[in-house]
Amino acid sequence: MSAVVAEHDDHHEHDHGPAKGLLRWVITTNHKDIGTLYLLFALAMFFVGGTMAMIIRAELFEPGMQFVNPQFFNSMTTMHALVMVFGAVMPAFVGLANWMIPMMIGAPDMALPRMNNMSFWLLVAGVLLLASTLFMEGGAPAGGWTLYPPLVLQTGKALPFAIFSVHLLGISSIMGAINIIATIFNMRAPGMTLMKMPMFVWTWLITAFLLIAIMPVFAGAVTMLLTDKFFHTSFFDAAGGGDPVLYQHIFWFFGHPEVYVMILPTFGVASTIIPVFARKPLFGYSSMVYATAAIAFLSFIVWAHHMFTVGMPIAGELYFMYATMLIAIPTGVKVFNWTATMWKGAMTFETPMLFSIAFVVLFTMGGFTGLMMSVAPSDFQYHDTYFIVAHFHYTLVPASVFILMAAGYFWLPKWTGHMYDERIGQLHFWLSVVSVNILFFPQHFLGLAGMPRRIPDYAVQFADWNMISSIGGFIFGASQLLFLYIVIDTIKGGTGEKVTDEVWEDAAKHSLEWTLPSPPPYHTFTTPPTVIPTEHI
Amino acid sequence: MSESTKKKNAKLVRILVFVVLGMFGFGYALVPLYDVLCEVTGLNGKVESSAVKEVSYEVDKNREVTVEFMTALNEDTPMEFRSEAKKLKVHPGEYYTVNFYAENKTDKVMVARAIPSISPGAAAEFFKKTECFCFSEQTFKAREGRIMPVRFVVNPELPEQYKTITLAYTFFDNTETSVK
Numbered sequence: 001m002s003a004v005v006a007e008h009d010d011h012h013e014h015d016h017g018p019a020k021g022l023l024r025w026v027i028t029t030n031h032k033d034i035g036t037l038y039l040l041f042a043l044a045m046f047f048v049g050g051t052m053a054m055i056i057r058a059e060l061f062e063p064g065m066q067f068v069n070p071q072f073f074n075s076m077t078t079m080h081a082l083v084m085v086f087g088a089v090m091p092a093f094v095g096l097a098n099w100m101i102p103m104m105i106g107a108p109d110m111a112l113p114r115m116n117n118m119s120f121w122l123l124v125a126g127v128l129l130l131a132s133t134l135f136m137e138g139g140a141p142a143g144g145w146t147l148y149p150p151l152v153l154q155t156g157k158a159l160p161f162a163i164f165s166v167h168l169l170g171i172s173s174i175m176g177a178i179n180i181i182a183t184i185f186n187m188r189a190p191g192m193t194l195m196k197m198p199m200f201v202w203t204w205l206i207t208a209f210l211l212i213a214i215m216p217v218f219a220g221a222v223t224m225l226l227t228d229k230f231f232h233t234s235f236f237d238a239a240g241g242g243d244p245v246l247y248q249h250i251f252w253f254f255g256h257p258e259v260y261v262m263i264l265p266t267f268g269v270a271s272t273i274i275p276v277f278a279r280k281p282l283f284g285y286s287s288m289v290y291a292t293a294a295i296a297f298l299s300f301i302v303w304a305h306h307m308f309t310v311g312m313p314i315a316g317e318l319y320f321m322y323a324t325m326l327i328a329i330p331t332g333v334k335v336f337n338w339t340a341t342m343w344k345g346a347m348t349f350e351t352p353m354l355f356s357i358a359f360v361v362l363f364t365m366g367g368f369t370g371l372m373m374s375v376a377p378s379d380f381q382y383h384d385t386y387f388i389v390a391h392f393h394y395t396l397v398p399a400s401v402f403i404l405m406a407a408g409y410f411w412l413p414k415w416t417g418h419m420y421d422e423r424i425g426q427l428h429f430w431l432s433v434v435s436v437n438i439l440f441f442p443q444h445f446l447g448l449a450g451m452p453r454r455i456p457d458y459a460v461q462f463a464d465w466n467m468i469s470s471i472g473g474f475i476f477g478a479s480q481l482l483f484l485y486i487v488i489d490t491i492k493g494g495t496g497e498k499v500t501d502e503v504w505e506d507a508a509k510h511s512l513e514w515t516l517p518s519p520p521p522y523h524t525f526t527t528p529p530t531v532i533p534t535e536h537i
Numbered sequence: 538m539s540e541s542t543k544k545k546n547a548k549l550v551r552i553l554v555f556v557v558l559g560m561f562g563f564g565y566a567l568v569p570l571y572d573v574l575c576e577v578t579g580l581n582g583k584v585e586s587s588a589v590k591e592v593s594y595e596v597d598k599n600r601e602v603t604v605e606f607m608t609a610l611n612e613d614t615p616m617e618f619r620s621e622a623k624k625l626k627v628h629p630g631e632y633y634t635v636n637f638y639a640e641n642k643t644d645k646v647m648v649a650r651a652i653p654s655i656s657p658g659a660a661a662e663f664f665k666k667t668e669c670f671c672f673s674e675q676t677f678k679a680r681e682g683r684i685m686p687v688r689f690v691v692n693p694e695l696p697e698q699y700k701t702i703t704l705a706y707t708f709f710d711n712t713e714t715s716v717k
Contacts, residue, residue, distance in 0.1 A: 108538070111538075111542075111546045112546060112550070174557055177553075178550055178553045178554070178557075181549065181553060182546045182549050182550060182553075185545075185549060186542055186545045186546050186549065187542065212553055212556055212557050212560070213556070213560050214560070215557075215560075216557050216558070216559075216560035216561035216563075216564060217560055217561070217563060217564035217567075218564075219561060219564070220561050220563075220564025220565055221564060224565075224568075232714045235568060238611075238652045238707065238709065239611065239650055239652060239709030239710075239711055239714075240650075240711070240714070241652075243571070243572075243575075246567070246568065246571045249567065249571060250564055250567050253564075253567070311658055313658070313659060
């Protein structure tokens with residue numbers, strides 16, 4: 001730790017504010033600043049990835065080739081996925097973790113503030129490197145976000161850049177995860193036992209362990225791709241005795257826990273918001289903790305359900321089928337608990353609660369289609385069709401993204417000290433929840449009828465539902481501009497209404513951040529809190 | 538931050554970095570693990586990559602299994618490659634020889650490698666080859682064409698449900714990558 005900060009520790013009485021000027025944001029080690037950077041960066045990437053999605057939906061609006069060539073279309077599907085996963089959803093949750101975890105556990109900052117700064121700027125470098133591939137000879141990677149060989153090895157000049165970008169993003173995530181684990185283990189206020197921590201902190205603790213276990217495996221897999229392409233190794237090259245299916249196993253050993261990296265913090269935020277607006281403690285706190293841990297454990301032993309069609313023996317298909325079905329049990333526990341939390345609660349329906357309720361309903365639908373696909377013989381029909389596209393978008397957009405929106409509405413008043421405009425928030429919600437279903441629900445029908453994913457053109461029988469899906473997509477995309485407006489408006493002053501420390505009625509009974517002023521001062525909990533809220537348990 | 542917290546953090550970070558390095562190694566460890574698993578179980582149609590000794594089985598004259606031969610070239614490997622027989626009806630336990638013809642269509646020396654695959658994968662372990670051009674890289678002189686025999690036997694223990702076995706070879710041009 002630098003001398004400046006050490007000196008600061010000795011002089012609590014006069015609070016050093018942030019450094020002056022733009023350089024503040026480059027050199028900052030303050031968890032609130034870095035959280036803000038992460039969140040704003042994620043929001044920007046959400047619109048970049050969203051623009052790519054709009055290009056995809058515009059091309060698919062009608063059969064035939066309209067706007068882009070097939071190569072670029074495939075780049076768009078690939079880059080849309082990579083940008084949304086590694087540039088938007090994951091950084092947004094890391095941003096929330098940075099802002100909220102120290103304030104929720106009564107810590108003055110993250111455990112490793114300088115590493116925190118580095119992990120953010122590595123993320124920016126990684127995403128810029130990835131974006132630069134769009135302008136390279138041969139175009140951006142177009143073989144799908146899974147980067148399957150041998151197809152991905154046909155990428156032009158972009159391949160090594162895409163791989164190094166994955167390395168940077170991986171290192172950034174790992175550093176973020178280590179920081180979160182160290183913060184939660186070593187920085188909790190006295191009395192904040194593990195089983196008193198808010199669910200958001202719990203889910204992030206488990207997510208961080210997932211990250212340090214899987215990101216190195218992914219880094220290894222892409223390194224093997226790199227050496228296969230440039231250094232004559234044959235990990236996945238059949239000519240040299242390798243096997244492309246091996247890549248799929250390694251990738252999905254990473255890839256399946258990765259989808260839980262995006263959904264577990266989502267569960268955590270939902271478990272934080274719902275009790276506040278139901279004005280009841282979270283139903284089954286400890287079962288929530290155990291269910292999260294169970295999901296995380298199971299996520300490591302089900303990966304080959306992504307590969308039912310590669311030619312596995314029947315024993316393998318059965319094992320991965322049953323193991324996958326098991327995940328429905330802890331997930332069901334969670335959905336039950338959220339519902340039970342709302343049961344007979346004195347509910348009000350402010351924007352964060354609306355997004356959270358929509359999450360519970362729509363995520364459950366995404367979960368059910370997941371269960372359908374876990375049945376190996378049925379999966380042969382669904383595999384690589386729009387059915388899977390509909391499935392994972394239901395678990396990501398009206399689940400992870402909706403919850404990120406909910407988190408934005410829930411904590412923006414705390415972060416800024418200003419109230420957002422509730423009417424525009426509700427308008428944003430209703431437009432989003434209707435259009436997201438117009439966008440993704442028809443994709444189930446398309447998939448069942450046999451429309452393959454990752455194609456720029458399609459048979460005319462798919463025309464009607466594609467057009468409806470695209471219309472939903474355009475409305476959904478445009479509605480998100482409302483969110484951008486609300487964020488900017490709230491930062492600039494919002495409704496002008498002075499928000500209380502609690503913001504939401506009795507929120508301080510649930511979690512420590514609501515005991516702090518709104519907005520919180522630059523340094524908080526330099527002396528640990530003495531009273532630990534337990535209403536959420 | 539107190540000194541003791543800093544110490545605790547440093548220790549935890551060391552442990553976690555160790556876990557990260559371990560998992561990076563684990564990713565690579567999956568490579569041999571996968572090969573061992575495939576070879577033990579015969580999954581993926583993986584077959585022995587070296588010749589087996591010719592042992593005599595009891596020939597089952599009452600049973601016939603169709604063995605199909607498929608030949609393919611990877612991407613634009615400049616070769617001609619075909620099998621002299623498209624398929625063969627064989628009795629389990631009896632040895633057969635099938636000739637394959639491969640020709641280098643370029644004016645340069647070419648090193649090529651044929652990769653076999655057997656389908657259905659579960660039948661792979663019952664398909665034994667005592668001689669095959671696929672066990673090593675083949676060097677072809679400019680414009681050279683060559684007849685190459687494959688000698689094989691179907692183990693009579695092959696489960697009843699398998700009536701057809703497909704043996705597929707893909708030739709890969711390894712001239713540039715081959716370590717000479």
